[in-house]
Every structure is written in structure tokens, then in C-alpha cells.
Amino acid sequence: MPTTTLSFPTLPARRRAAAQLARWACALSAALACSLPLGASAQPGAAGTLRIIPASNMTVLDPIWTTAYISRNFGYMIYDTLFGTDAQGRIQPQMVSQWKVSPDGKVWTFTLRDGLEFSDGKPVTSEDVVASLKRWASRDTFGDQLAKAIGQYETPDARTFVLRLKSSFGLVTEALGKPSSNVPFIMPKRVADTPGDVQIKETIGSGPYLFKADEFRPGEKAVFVKNTRYKPRAEAPSGTAGGKNVYVDRVEWLFIRDAQTQLNALLNGEADILEQPAFEQYAVLRSNPQIELVDAQPAGNQFILRFNFLHAPFNNEKIRRAAMLALGQEAFLRTQVGAPGLTRFCKSMFPCGTPFESDKTGEYTGIANPQKARALLQEAGYKGEPVVLMRPAENGTIGKLPLVAKQQLEQAGFKVDLQNMDWQTLVSRRARKDAPTAGGWSAFLTAWTASDILNPITMSMMNATGDKGWFGWQDDPTLEAIKKQFATATTDADKKKFAEAAQLRAFETVTHVPLGQFSQPAAVRKGVSGLVPAGAQVYWNIRKQ
């Protein structure tokens, strides 16, 4: 009969149990290891599939309803435009084959190219064009100016449309070919008849790509395939004009939020193009032989500081001038961008390198002059009201600018209350007209793509219509009158003259302060070529080996 002991298990028994547990652990590890395809390489892009990491997530598929750049770029993928802006900034016909203007400049007759089709197989007609223009004009400042000048739209036949102006307007083709938000994309009439403040639900266009709505997942990816019905122009691609040829079968936009993950995906071959690397990543990218930097938006971007005209201290023109003199571009560019070769000193309000660039900037030099600023501040009777300066601390493109502004303004004698927030809070708060001490603000800094601020009409900071105008709410009938002269000018010389006058007036009243230009070249993997420099990010003409 076996005897029972009350002692702990013998050593051999423990060893057996330990060995058993170890076997389980090994089996488990092996199972886990087997479940992973060890040794497999990271997925490369399939042949003919171009993988792009855009600068931001895309949530809105209506490029007229929103001014978001990602939606604008989406628009360029699937829609076409009547005119485009070439690499030299000139307006060129796109969907239009020919056009003529009456001697008095009041009747504009356009003829569409032959054989244009929407992706659903229906022909593009002049009625589609008129409906699209009306919807665009209901949302876009430039379009609104044009619409106010138009007395009547006419569609004598399916390929011809006529704009009969009731007042002279010298920027008809410039408006129709504007490269950035909101771009007058042409949609089918039934879609374009949707009110401008209601999002459209269809994505039917006549552009170079088809949007795969069934594969679209916001926050994950958007997919485009070649539109076989698209008929590119014969000219070489240039800016948003010329032949929009598609050489890949499929384009995938991968929405990746984290900058480091974006970089990793590019370096690992999981993406072909990183649209907008972070400034601090350029050193790594430049040193990688597999990566090429391509300046796809050569006109670049501009930093600016905007004032609140409604409240002290910046409701005083002299105090705004003092602030302008206190600010120097070099420190802003060095602190925010840092990377060599990406910045450009430019004191013009219209970006340097664009048609209305001008060195007529009044007393603004772009170089900080704290002594002069301090003297002017005293002369203006500054009473020490705090400047509530909003800082979007998490924003990698502009988050450091307010730190420089604070230092430079304080050196000139301003009292600055720097308030940190996220960008979305800033855009919400800048819409508030309350006093700075009651939840309002005094100044903020932002960046504009050059193609958005090419002339006095599209430059939001020159909207001087008071309460109904842009944040800061400047009310200056003189500036508005100059803008009207610009809009009605018909010769290039006159346009240049009135653009300069508008800039001088803007510096005189200090609508805002330009703080230098910068570029953010796209990072492209070797083997991908043909990225077209333009006023917006466009993805035709690209070849992938």
C-alpha cells in the first residue's frame, strides 16, 4: 500500500513540472513565431501603384465647400478646370479650346475642347460649366468678385458659354484659372446645382483620375485609378496647366498622422512620396541616397502676423506700425524652419517670385529695429495694454513663431501675454470679436501658401470690409477702392500698378506683417519621377519604375 507523505514535492517532481512549463512556453513561442512571416520584407508598393503620404488627413470630398488644401488637391485629381496656371504664373487654357473678348471687354465667349467627358460617360456641356461656376462663386472670394461683375451667363450651344459682364472686370481668366482654394472645378450640373454651403455627395469629374469611393476610408487611405475617358492636352505639363498624363495604374493616399511614422514608411519603401516632411527631417532625408527632395510648390509659403483691429492696443495704427518695425524676418525663419536652403527673406506682401512681388514696402524693411519701434510706441501713447498673442503650440509648421514674436515685441516695449493652445482652438478663438481680456485676442501668426496670396483680391489679409471681413476685421474703404481698381484693370501694367498701390496702403495701415518665405520640398523615393511643380500639389505625369 502506498504511503502518503506530507512533505513538499520531491526535487525531481518539481523539475518535471518546471520542464513541463518550459515545454509549454517553448510551444507557445514557436506558435507565435510561426504565425509571423519571419524574414519577409516590408511590402513594397505594387508595380504601377503610387503611394503618397499627403500633408493632412482628408475628411471633406467637396473642394468648393471647404478651402482645405487636401480637398483642393483631391479636386485636381478627379476634376478638370477651364484654365490653369503654368509654372511661370501665366494663365493657360485647359478645358477651354478657345475664347474671345468683345472690344469693350464686356462679353467673354468660351468654347470647350471637343470630346470632354465626365467619368460617368456623359459629355461635359456648357450648362455643367455655368452651374459649376455659380456654385464656386458662392463660396470663393475671387469668384464672388467675378460673379458681381457678371450680368448674365449664356449657353448658346453645348460647347459654348458666354459671360456678359455688367461692369468691367480685368481678371476673368485669372479667376477661372486660379490655382488654389477654392478652385473652379467643373462638375456635372446635377451635382453643381447643390447649394455651395451643402456638401456634394457624388465624385464625378472629368479629370485625370477616378476616385474609388468604395475604398475611401477617412484617416486611412484614399484610392484613385486612371480615368480612361480623360483626354489630356497635347502640351507638356506646366503648373496646373498642360497635359495631365497618367502613367500609373493606381494612386493611394496614405493618411498617417505621426511625422516619425510618415518618415519611417517612406524610408522603408512603404510609401513613394512624402508630401510635406517636418522641417527637422530634411537633414535625414538629404543624407539618404534613396530619397530625392523635389520642390513641388516652388512659390513656397509665407509666414505672417495678423492684428486685431477692433481692440487695444492694435486698434491704433501707430502701435501696429511700431509692432511691424519690431519684427525681423531672420529670427522667425531660423527658429521655425532652421533647415538650410528652405527659407527666403522677402519683405513683399505678394510672395517673392510671383507676378506682383514688389519692393515698395513703405517703412517696412523686414529687419527688426527695436529702437525705432520703441520710440514710435511711446509717441503712440501705448498704455501697456497686454498683447494677447495666440500660440498653436502643437503645430510643427508655425508653433515656434509666437515665441520669436513675443521676444521681439517685448524688446520694443510691448507687454505680451502669450497663450498656448492647439491650432483648432486658435482658429475658433480668432473668430471671436470680444476684447482680448474677455476671451478675444490681439494677434496671431500663420502661414499661407503663396498661390493663395498672389494678388489683392485673393489675399485674405487685404479684405478690409470690417465686420464681414477676415479675422482682425480691418475697415478701410481706401484699400477696398484700390482693390476695385485692380479688379477692373485690363492691362498687366495697370494690374501691377494697383497691386503695388494696394500693398503700400496695406503697409501704411499695417494689415499684417510678412515674416519671410519658406518651402517644404516633397521627399520622393528614387525611381519615382515627374512630380510637377505647381501652385497646388498635383499628381499627374508621374512615372514609377
Added chain:
Amino acid sequence: MLAFLGKRLLSTLPVVLVVAITVFMIVRLTPGDPAAIIGGNSATSEDLDRIRVQLGLTQPLWTQFLLWAGKVLQGDLGFSFFLNKPVLELIAQRVEPTLSLAVGTLVLAVAIALPLGTLAAWRMGSWLDKAVMAFSVAGFSVPVFVIGYVLIYLLAMKLQWFPVQGYRRMADGLGPWARQLALPCLTLAVTYVALLARVTRAAVSEALTEDYIRTARAKGISERAVLTHHALRNAAVPVVTVIGVSAALLLGGVVVTETVYAIPGLGQLTVDAVLNRDFPVLQGVVLFFALIYVAVNLLVDLSYLALDPRIRY
């Protein structure tokens, strides 16, 4: 049992109501105006006023709440301000990645932590125990994003075993799905292995000191059976509780991992909704999370019945 279930289900109603009211108020009291975000850089004050009217943001707060609550009662969580899609559809799109990540992490964590914790308890004071405890401390201490970037660098960038980012749906095939999830699950599992191994060690070591273990050993039952049938089973209640809490935390708290690995899950949807002040999405997601928490807690309570027959409801 049925009475317990009924009571628990009824008790979720006030919880969900409180969550609904709280989240509705909080998102509206937070600084930020969705109209300004929708309007973009070029919008004028006039544009913003028009957008606010369209979104119904000019109505009194209580009217907005009643309209929303009325729809929720009919199973409609509203419409996203930005995405032009029903909130329910957006949540449905994002459930699979988050659920895959959470379940994968838990499976991995349980598979590693239970044996480790049990072994550590069994060999308390040995080098193995010390190694497990050292790993636990390290697993707790290192932030998830650091673990993520280190694993990406080693296993994806250097060894090229895994992709660095993205998610493949189950419908694309189990192989691609598992391969895409391996690194994120491993990243998240480190913390949960640390937590579970520690809890398991404590619970099993306590069970091993009980009289019934001594009796079992005295009866000559094998050490394996003692550990698995007696010690582990009696230690299961606290371990299952922690697993349940972990599951709930994982479903709602994988934002960092989803961001580092670009996984389009509920975490990223929530962050986008917060940043964009997309009130309907934010309200819908938080309400969904509240229901998940309630359901997980209920399941954990029910699992006690199976694990410990002494427990009665």
C-alpha cells in the same frame, strides 16, 4: 442569475444617461468652434455665422441635447460635421482595427504573462522570479511610444520582418492581417504582460500557501496539476478581473499605438473628433465606449460564476 442580469442591465441606463449628458456638456464647453474649423483660413465672419446655423449650433443647448438624445434613442448617433457620414457608420468602420488590436494584444499578453507569473510564483525568490519582476517594472516604466519606435527600428526598419505602419482588414486575408498587427500588438503587450505577470504571480503565490495546496501535494497530486488545477484556478478571479479591465482599457486607450502605427481605429477617430470639435462623432464614440465598459464589466462578473462556484448572484 437572470434577476442579476436584469438588474445589471437596468443599472447601465443611468450610467449611460450620465455619460451622455456629461460628454454633451463637456464637448460644448470646451473652447473651439467647429464652424471656424470647417470655414478654413479664408472664411469671413459671415461665412462662420452661416455654417453655425447649418450645424444647428445657434439653437439653445437644451434643444440641441434633446434633439440628439431623441435620435440616440432611435439608434441614430447623428451625422459627422466633417465627414458627411453617419456616426454609427464611422464607428462601425473603425471597430475592426481597434478590436483586432485589443484582442491580439490580450491574447499575446495572457499567453505570455500567465506562464511567466505562475513560474515566478512557483519559483519565488529564484533568478526566474527576479527576472520576471524586473521585466514587469521595465514594462510599466517605459512609455508605449518608446517601445513602439524601438520595435519599429529593430524589427521593421533593420530586420524588415514587419511593415512599419498601416492596417489590413481581415477580409484581405488572415496572413496580411496578422502580419500588420504583429508589431502593434507586441508593443502594447509589453505593458500588459508586465501587469498580468505581476498580478498572476501575486495571486498564485498566495494560493500556493493555502491549506488545500498542501493537502493536494500531500495526496501526491503532480506539481503540474497542483499549479494548474488548484493554484491557478483559485488565483483566477483577480487575474480575470485585471484582464477584463485591461480589455476595456485597450478598447478605449490605444490612441498612442494607433498613432505610432497609423492604425485607423477608434482611438484615431476620437482624436480627430476632439481636434476638429466634431461634436456628434465625439458624443457617439464616448457613448460607445461607455457601453463597451459596461458590457466588459458584466462579462467579468459573469465569468466569476464559472471560475468560482462559491460565488452566487
